[in-house]
Amino acid sequence: MFLRLIFLFLLFYLVLLVVRFFQSLGQSPPANRRPPDPLPRKAMVKDEVCNTYIPEDEALKENKNGRVYYFCSEDCRKKFLESRENR
Numbered sequence: 240m241f242l243r244l245i246f247l248f249l250l251f252y253l254v255l256l257v258v259r260f261f262q263s264l265g266q267s268p269p270a271n272r273r274p275p276d277p278l279p280r281k282a283m284v285k286d287e288v289c290n291t292y293i294p295e296d297e298a299l300k301e302n303k304n305g306r307v308y309y310f311c312s313e314d315c316r317k318k319f320l321e322s323r324e325n326r
């Protein structure tokens with residue numbers, strides 16, 4: 240009688256394991272479900288004066304002869320304008 244109780248308990252435990260196994264198959268863990276965040280892709284623009292690249296939204300802009308020039312700082316913008324005037 241007591242042995243049969245243990246047997247029933249083991250059987251119940253096995254069913255529980257099988258159910259859990261199928262549940263884990265149905266739903267992947269939350270860590271793997273989310274795709275990795277894509278890297279923020281900012282448009283990089285070139286500073287014509289010091290030849291460095293800066294993100295477009297941080298760059299200073301100057302429109303000359305229908306072309307937009309980008310600068311990393313006010314100094315570079317001034318240098319560019321001065322060199323343009325001397326030409």
Ligand SMILES: [Zn+2]
Nearest residue numbers: 286289311315
């Ligand atoms: Zn610069």
